[in-house]
Structure formats: C-alpha cells, structure tokens
Amino acid sequence: MKNIAINKEVQNGLTPQSVLSDLIEGNNRFIDNNLQAADYNALVKDTVGGQFPKAVVLSCIDSRVPVEQVFDQTIGDIFVARVAGNFENVDILGSLEYSCAVAGSKLVLVLGHESCGAVKAACDGVELGNITAMLDNIVPAVKVAALDFEDDVDSTNKDFVAKTVEQNVRLTIERIREKSQILADLESKGAIEIVGGVYSLQTGKVELL
Template sequence: MSHIIKAITKEVQDKLTPMLVLEDFIEGNSRFIANKANTADHKALITQTTTGQHPKAIVLSCIDSRVPVELIFDQTIGDVFVARVAGNFENTDILGSMEYSCKVAGSKLVFVLGHESCGAVKAACDHVELGNITAMLDNIQPAVKKSEGEVSGEHNSSNRGFVDKTIENNVLLTIERIREKSPILKEMEAMKEIKIVGGVYHISSGKVTLI
C-alpha cells in the first residue's frame, strides 16, 4: 500500500507494456480484496491532469453500481478510461472510444469486465421486452444462444449455471466482436501494442477472475 501523489505522465505510459498494465490490475484487485488499497492525493492529481491525461487502459464495464471500476482495480485519477453500458457489450460509440483510448491517447490494455449476477444478462436470458431495453438486450442474445448449447436445464435466469455461463460468454463474444469490428485495435494487438482481455467480477467477494 502506498500514497499516490503523481499522475501518470506520457513518459511513464510509454514505458508500460500491455502485460505490465494487466499485472497492475491484478495486483490492484488483490489489494482491494485485502482492504489494502492505495491512498491518493486527489487534489494533486487533479492539478497534474488538468492539461492532459495518459491512462494506462480502457475498461468496458456494466453500469452496475456494485462494480466501481477504479476502486476494484485500485486505480485513481488519470489511470483509466471507463466505458459503461448495461451488459458491457460493444457498439460503434464504444469501439470509437476504445480506438481513441489506445490509438490516440496511448492506452495499453482493453479490459472487458462482466460481473456476477448481472441484471442485464438475466433479463436477456428471460427475453425481457420493455421500451429501449429490448433493443439493448439484443446485444446480449448471441451469448444467450451460445450458452443454450453448453448448459443443461432451464434456459432462463432461474438457472444459476446458465446465467453464469452467459455472463462469461458475453465477455468472450464481446472481445471477438471488438477484434472483428475494429481493424485498428486488431492490428495494435497483433503488433503487441495492446492486449484485449476479459474477466468477471464477483460481487460476493470483490475478486476479478480472468477468462
């Protein structure tokens, strides 16, 4: 545990590798679980980042209030870009945000983060239809269909195993589609300039499991 008083600079960001950033996330999550998170001088960090930012990663997360992205990875001001949408799937706007984060702003890691007991995934499993939620949940249906071929029992939210598999599949399929839909990110990954990875956050323990 340490006291953070300096924001990431361009020089620091340039020296980071995708694997170093991923390891930093894993170590940060371990500190979070152990209740040993770093402290930070927020006023100093605000001052240092007023004229620019050099985040190490972009995280695509669900909107769930129980998944505070910066906290669970023990990150602070200037460390990470965060894109959030119910069900943590990609769309054109989020892909553009990822491309900006990595190609323009220099981030080294794209992390797709699903989470245990995801309400959006449960709703997709139950084929809920309500206003704009219907179209939003269509993005999660490929994961539902994949899980239907992998998990026995009832294919709805009453089946915990089915929901868990769909949460995982939704992360994996989102990563696949990011590579398919963004030649920029696919090329950066091929050149080892970035890594695109996924994980699931367990709201019952605080642990992020890589998948």
C-alpha cells in the same frame, strides 16, 4: 500516497502485460481492503494539462462494480466505458479506439460480473422500451451458453446465467477485434492486448478468462 499522475514517459514504458499485472495487483489490494492512499487535489491539478491512462475497461453500469476502486486505480489511471451488459457498439468501439490509438492505453479489458441484471434480462427475453434493443446485443451469448444446458435456460438457473456472463465477455472481445481494424492491428503488433474477466459480487475478485 499517490500524488503524481501517469505522464507520457511513464505510459510509453508500460507494456500490455505489465498493465494487466498492475490491475490484478490492484484488485488484490481491493480484496484485502488495503487500497493505496491518493492526494486527489494534487492529482486533479496534475491532470489538467492532459491524460495518459494505462488501460481502458469496458464494464457494466452496475453500481456494485465501481471499476476504479475494484482495481485500486485513481485519477488519470484508466479510461472506463460503461453500458448495461458490457457489450460493444459503434460508440463504445470509438471510445476504445480513442483510448488506445490516440491516448496511448496499452490494455482493453472487458469486465463482466456475477449475476448481471442485463444478462438475466436477456436470458428471460425481457421486452421493454429501448431495453429490448439493448438486450439484443447479449442474446448471442445466451444462445451459445444454452448449448450446454438441456433445460432451465432462464435467469432462475444460476449456472446458466454465469455461463452467459462469461460467453458475453468472450463474444464481445471477438466482436471488438472483428469490428475495429484499428484495435486488431494494434493487438497484432503487440502494442495492446484485449482481455476479459468476470467480477465476483461475493468476493470482489476479478477472474480473468
């Protein structure tokens, strides 16, 4: 049973690759319905004085993708930033920079998911209130994915949606590197890695891109 949170000494001993491996192992436990037991009361008390998460995950807000459970992580283990369509903006970038440059996280994981509603809406050109401006962040992925399809470039085409989900993750990673000199420098020094994956609603598995 996990009852002690990550401390600074443990965090310092982690590498980006070891953290990624840990998350994938946790995802395998999730798939097998074999999640680790945790003493939440103990972890709450243990983290009052500070936090030293190993990673930050940028995910969609989708209720079917509970990030901590998907990777079998608990209190104090990971930061989670969520926005519909798992894209970056200035607030998300600042959050990622805080996670890595200030709090010491070793990994940035951009997590898309199968059949994403925000991606589907972008594919269909939905316009509604503030949703319109939000979807503008996903439109570049729609345009890139559309290059591989001659027709049916809308949400009725599951293959097109899946391709757009992947492209959205890849483009988000590219823009994180372009827009955040802090994160780009940390990655170039090997202090962090920025990676992407897609979660399957059907199986619960995260496939790295």
